[in-house]
Amino acid sequence: MSPRILGIFLITSVLDQLYLVDGTNGLQESPSSDLNLESTIRELNLKLDYCKIQLQIKDEHNKEKIEQMETIYKLKSQLAVNEISCAKEKEMAAAINNLNMRLVNAEQQLKFKDDLIQEKVKEIQDCDLIKTKDKQILEQSEKVNFMTVTISNLQSQLAKSRDDVKVKIKDINDRTEEVKIRDDIIKSKEKEISDKSEQLKNIEGKITVKDNELENLSAQISTKDNEIDSLNNQTKHDLEKITEMTDELHTCREWESCPTGRPDGVYKINKPGIAVFEAPCNSNGWMTIQRRQDGSVDFNLNWVNYKNGFGNLTGELFIGLEKLHQMTKDKPHELYIKLMKFNGESAYAHYDNFQIGSELEFYKLKSLGTCSGTTGDSLRYSEGLKFSTIDSDNDGISSNCALSHSGAWWYNNCSYSRLNGKYLRGSTGTIIWHGFGGNNNLAFTQMMIRPKSAL
The missing domain is CATH 3.90.215.10 (Gamma Fibrinogen, chain A, domain 1)
Incomplete structure (x- = not known):
């Protein structure tokens, strides 16, 4: 019951005590109401305070119950989760055990495969080594054949070179004879040159004399050229004078x-x-x-x-x-x-x-x-x-x-x-x-x- 309803109920009770209802005359005022009204109100106020305290206690009690209910609900929820977690853990443990067993089997199979691979690799390496050796032997054989052919060619060239050397030696001997002949001819020519040099010296002496004569003639010619230039300048000057005089005559005419x-x-x-x-x-x-x-x-x-x-x-x-x-x-x-x-x-x-x-x-x-x-x-x-x-x-x-x-x-x-x-x-x-x-x-x-x- 709310405090408002409780107050209404108490006020109604007080009114029942203060007033009397007559079936025939209606409502009449009680003669003793003036004496007992204050004491009655005090009692009602005490009861009202008591009711309020009770209501507060009940409200707190309800709050505690609500909190307890919430706590219980949370515990139930946690319990349900824990139960679910336990179930999942069991399933996961079983799965892990299964995976561990499969992993062990896989490791055994992998080891077996590795052993087989090692054996195959060893076989393959043995085969490759043999092939490599065969290839090296083949290459060496080809080199030997090539060297044999080269040696044969070189021997043929050597023989041809020997023949060429013999021919060259013969040519050198022939040329040596020719050089001796030419040396004799050069010596003869040198004697002729020496004779000609003497003749040239004599001619140069004559030329020197003629050069001196030419220099004298050139000096004379230069003197004559200067005289001719002087005459030409004089003639030109005279012609200019004549031209000027002619122009003056023409102008004055x-x-x-x-x-x-x-x-x-x-x-x-x-x-x-x-x-x-x-x-x-x-x-x-x-x-x-x-x-x-x-x-x-x-x-x-x-x-x-x-x-x-x-x-x-x-x-x-x-x-x-x-x-x-x-x-x-x-x-x-x-x-x-x-x-x-x-x-x-x-x-x-x-x-x-x-x-x-x-x-x-x-x-x-x-x-x-x-x-x-x-x-x-x-x-x-x-x-x-x-x-x-x-x-x-x-x-x-x-x-x-x-x-x-x-x-x-x-x-x-x-x-x-x-x-x-x-x-x-x-x-x-x-x-x-x-x-x-x-x-x-x-x-x-x-x-x-x-x-x-x-x-």
Whole structure:
């Protein structure tokens, strides 16, 4: 019984004692309850404490019984295991005994087999030894046979060698006789050599005399060679002087146009209608009338400058429009234009009938003729046009192309070529030839003329 149930039972008993139940009037309070209530509660508390102690004792007793039951269960389990172990041990002991007996039998059989194997091995060894001996005897026999054959061959070779030795001895004897004969011949030749040596000594003496004579002659020839060299140098110097004088005469001489077959240089040109002037000429009769190469000369000049010419005869120059008119008015001339880009690429244009008008015609580009070459015909656009400068605007538009392009030329609506503009490296639009480089400036230009009869 649990403590809660026991408490309920005790409280019920107390209530039975405190109250009386009447069959007809119901529940009524007892008159003596006030006196005995405290003593009754104390008794009930004592009984309750007693019951609790009893319950604790019973709980401990139950725990001991449970522990005893568990111990008994464990002992029974161990006993069962021990019984099983004993049974297994008996079975294992019986199996071990059986295995021991089988092992003894196996050892006996193994020993028996080992004895048999030893006997077989001994027999086999005896047989192998016999075979080895037989094989050795056979090998020795083969060696003996081989040695017998070798000895026989050696004997045959020995006999042949003896015959060869006899032949060699005979050859040696014959050669000895020949050597004796040759020795006699050598002695005779040595005598002849000795005689020849005496003759050679005499000849060497004569040669020495002749060598001395030759040395004297060589000295004389060397002296003559020096004299000839001196004369040649003098002659060469005289020829150079003559050439210089001839060139000076040619230079000082007044020519109507550049001479052909003469050295390159500056020549005096005497053309009727104009004063004598100097012009650069080459050996083929070409006269340079315009050259641009480094920008050292300013070409942005007025009409008078372009009429008369300007620049350096060995550098940049413009020969002059009046000179061009006077040279081309009566005799057909060729025009040769050489161009080069800043990358070194070059080209040329050739016109076979170049003619310039008079100042009254504003130095019109009257004719060009047929064009050939590698630059393209970019000057053709200027044919028939008047010459324009910064102070004389003769082009075909309202503005002055000479001003806008910093150089005079034969302009219309400006031009496809202009070689007198400002010299600018890496720029565009001032010194151009449209057929050779487009609008990119050129590094070098040279205009040359010569009479067509100079061909």
